[in-house]
Amino acid sequence: MRETPLSTIERNFITQAVKQNLRLDGRKNDEFRKVTINFGADWGSALVALGETKVLAQVSCELGVPKSTRPNEGIIYINVELGQMAAPHFESGRNSELNVQISRTLERTFKDSRCVDLESLCVTSEERVWLLRIDLNVLNHEGNLIDCCSIAALSALLHFKRPDVSIIDNDVHIHSAAEKEPIPMVLHHYPVCVSYCLFDDGRLAVADPSASEERTADSALVFGLNSFRELCCLNLGGTTLTSSTLLLQCATRAARRAKFVVDYVKETLEFDKNAREDNKNTGFTECVRLNQITALAENRLSLRLRNFKMQETNESKKDNEMETSGNEDESEEEDSDAQKNVVAIDSKSALLESNQSNIKWVPDDDDAESNVESMCSENVADEGDESERSLSQQVEKQMRKFSKKESKRELSRKHLQHDASDSEEETKVIL
Amino acid sequence: MTEIVLPGDRICAAEELARSKKVILGPGLRRENEQVIACKPGRLHHKEPNTYWVDNHQQRYVPVKGEAVIGVVTAKAGDIYRVDIGAHDQASLSYLAFESATKKNRPDVNPGDILYGRLIVASRDLEPELVCVNSSGKKGKLGVLMDGFVMNCSLNLARLILRENCPLLRELTKEMPFEIAVGLNGRIWIKAKSQRETIALGNAILAAENASYEEMPKICENIGNILFS
Numbered sequence: 001m002r003e004t005p006l007s008t009i010e011r012n013f014i015t016q017a018v019k020q021n022l023r024l025d026g027r028k029n030d031e032f033r034k035v036t037i038n039f040g041a042d043w044g045s046a047l048v049a050l051g052e053t054k055v056l057a058q059v060s061c062e063l064g065v066p067k068s069t070r071p072n073e074g075i076i077y078i079n080v081e082l083g084q085m086a087a088p089h090f091e092s093g094r095n096s097e098l099n100v101q102i103s104r105t106l107e108r109t110f111k112d113s114r115c116v117d118l119e120s121l122c123v124t125s126e127e128r129v130w131l132l133r134i135d136l137n138v139l140n141h142e143g144n145l146i147d148c149c150s151i152a153a154l155s156a157l158l159h160f161k162r163p164d165v166s167i168i169d170n171d172v173h174i175h176s177a178a179e180k181e182p183i184p185m186v187l188h189h190y191p192v193c194v195s196y197c198l199f200d201d202g203r204l205a206v207a208d209p210s211a212s213e214e215r216t217a218d219s220a221l222v223f224g225l226n227s228f229r230e231l232c233c234l235n236l237g238g239t240t241l242t243s244s245t246l247l248l249q250c251a252t253r254a255a256r257r258a259k260f261v262v263d264y265v266k267e268t269l270e271f272d273k274n275a276r277e278d279n280k281n282t283g284f285t286e287c288v289r290l291n292q293i294t295a296l297a298e299n300r301l302s303l304r305l306r307n308f309k310m311q312e313t314n315e316s317k318k319d320n321e322m323e324t325s326g327n328e329d330e331s332e333e334e335d336s337d338a339q340k341n342v343v344a345i346d347s348k349s350a351l352l353e354s355n356q357s358n359i360k361w362v363p364d365d366d367d368a369e370s371n372v373e374s375m376c377s378e379n380v381a382d383e384g385d386e387s388e389r390s391l392s393q394q395v396e397k398q399m400r401k402f403s404k405k406e407s408k409r410e411l412s413r414k415h416l417q418h419d420a421s422d423s424e425e426e427t428k429v430i431l
Numbered sequence: 432m433t434e435i436v437l438p439g440d441r442i443c444a445a446e447e448l449a450r451s452k453k454v455i456l457g458p459g460l461r462r463e464n465e466q467v468i469a470c471k472p473g474r475l476h477h478k479e480p481n482t483y484w485v486d487n488h489q490q491r492y493v494p495v496k497g498e499a500v501i502g503v504v505t506a507k508a509g510d511i512y513r514v515d516i517g518a519h520d521q522a523s524l525s526y527l528a529f530e531s532a533t534k535k536n537r538p539d540v541n542p543g544d545i546l547y548g549r550l551i552v553a554s555r556d557l558e559p560e561l562v563c564v565n566s567s568g569k570k571g572k573l574g575v576l577m578d579g580f581v582m583n584c585s586l587n588l589a590r591l592i593l594r595e596n597c598p599l600l601r602e603l604t605k606e607m608p609f610e611i612a613v614g615l616n617g618r619i620w621i622k623a624k625s626q627r628e629t630i631a632l633g634n635a636i637l638a639a640e641n642a643s644y645e646e647m648p649k650i651c652e653n654i655g656n657i658l659f660s
Contacts (some may be wrong), residue, residue: 010581012578014630
């Protein structure tokens with residue numbers, strides 16, 4: 001199926017709205033969507049949702065032969081599946097440009113940054129190592145696949161446990177989980193990708209772009225960062241002018257976002273671990289019961305004025321009947337905190353029952369707080385100038401590397417031209 | 432009174448009526464020999480004297496002759512434009528199907544433009560064909576839509592908005608002035624004074640998807656309050 005073309009008026013609308021710090025889904029330019037992470041019952045399976053973008057990651061491992069150049073290191077494969085389930089215009093089984101771009105960016109963030117301790121994956125040197133495979137299945141594409149895939153890959157890697165092995169007479173015996181406790185992965189640092197889209201000739205950066213924004217934007221900017229504010233990967237796609245100040249500004253914001261995301265991943269991991277220890281139900285079936293991952297969630301409106309939640313307020317209405325109707329709004333706000341939990345648990349049933357209840361738009365404070373965290377630029381000073389400076393140095397270094405490559409290329413081109421002209425001269429001489 | 436039917440359900444009321452007089456079966460219903468069977472899940476509707484149909488939730492558009500739709504021009508191909516209307520195939524639109532268009536006086540339509548047109552050919556074997564004029568050669572409300580914003584919605588929301596007794600648009604006009612064009616292919620073009628108002632308008636319309644008629648004024652009022660507070 002062909003992708004629905006983006007019309008000119010949609011393009012114009014998005015670019016103009018971005019200039020006024022407005023976005024279709026109610027966010028500000030530097031706001032991110034809400035991340036939710038759910039872990040499966042199996043080790044190493046995670047479902048990550050970034051707004052409506054959803055990615056299912058599964059880490060698996062098998063024993064294999066190491067590369068001859070690195071005989072005592074395990075091997076990681078990253079595989080991204082972009083099928084028709086993600087969006088109807090994707091064709092499964094064909095390596096599209098987007099697919100290659102995502103897997104290459106992820107390889108740079110996870111493999112080239114050497115975050116996984118590959119030597120711990122070695123069983124016997126030169127003979128047997130663990131081959132790790134990260135399968136990323138995109139379930140829904142609503143923009144910013146790279147961020148979502150990277151978070152999914154990281155959380156699945158952290159959640160994964162490989163079976164223990166013992167070597168008996170040169171024979172490798174793999175223990176099942178019942179025999180020996182599986183071994184968690186060793187990660188030196190936790191990298192995630194944070195992407196921006198540039199609008200207005202590179203003057204405006206929009207965080208966590210949606211699908212239509214990605215298609216409208218002049219260029220995309222992807223930072224791979226870990227929680228120590230170290231840059232693992234930097235990718236500038238598309239063609240636009242960029243200023244170094246904007247780049248650095250984005251980098252510092254992205255670093256803060258990366259830290260937030262990594263902390264959240266750790267938090268959910270801890271939660272999952274505790275649930276398992278308490279022998280509670282874990283896995284996706286439990287998430288379905290709690291209505292955390294179902295497709296038809298309440299806040300799916302593609303056009304939103306602000307981050308608002310549809311909320312049943314029949315309780316507050318009852319309260320108000322006793323009071324005077326004048327202070328309706330106040331009690332609304334007071335109640336909203338108490339009710340939020342109720343809505344989160346059975347928001348799906350609320351859809352069906354909405355006839356009996358009174359629906360109100362209530363500011364979604366949860367989202368706002370988590371997102372605003374990355375917005376307030378006044379906090380920059382508090383977080384220590386040194387780290388800030390180091391980050392900017394890293395970005396500059398990357399840029400310099402890039403420009404060096406460019407200049408090298410230019411030089412070589414010049415040389416070539418030189419050679420060409422020389423040879424021309426020679427030919428002239430010969431002639 | 433509305434009844435929920437599932438695919439495969441027999442509609443006995445329609446069968447009863449068919450014994451005495453002719454019965455018209457609308458979308459979602461099918462006749463198999465002497466039986467009337469639902470082929471879509473949804474609400475069964477009946478209109479006196481003899482019409483039955485099923486109103487269901489659907490995202491995919493199947494072209495129907497005479498319906499007004501919104502499409503995106505994808506290409507100029509010789510003397511026709513190709514228009515994406517979200518159906519199985521792209522629709523064709525002759526450049527002569529505009530008001531006062533002649534061979535010399537071509538309309539100014541470019542790829543990427545949004546069009547409001549009416550389907551005159553809709554068959555499952557042929558590509559759909561659009562026109563931007565009515566039967567008397569006037570453009571009426573049809574033609575290229577300038578500025579504003581286009582959003583996608585489900586087909587039943589588009590039908591819901593256009594229903595005569597639906598209070599949504601009436602209530603929204605109380606909050607702000609705006610222009611709207613509803614395509615039955617699940618695309619809605621809206622234009623308000625500012626970007627913010629346009630987004631608010633779209634928000635209110637999409638929020639009405641699962642709302643009852645009584646709730647719609649509340650949604651509109653809320654949007655208005657947020658917008659102007």
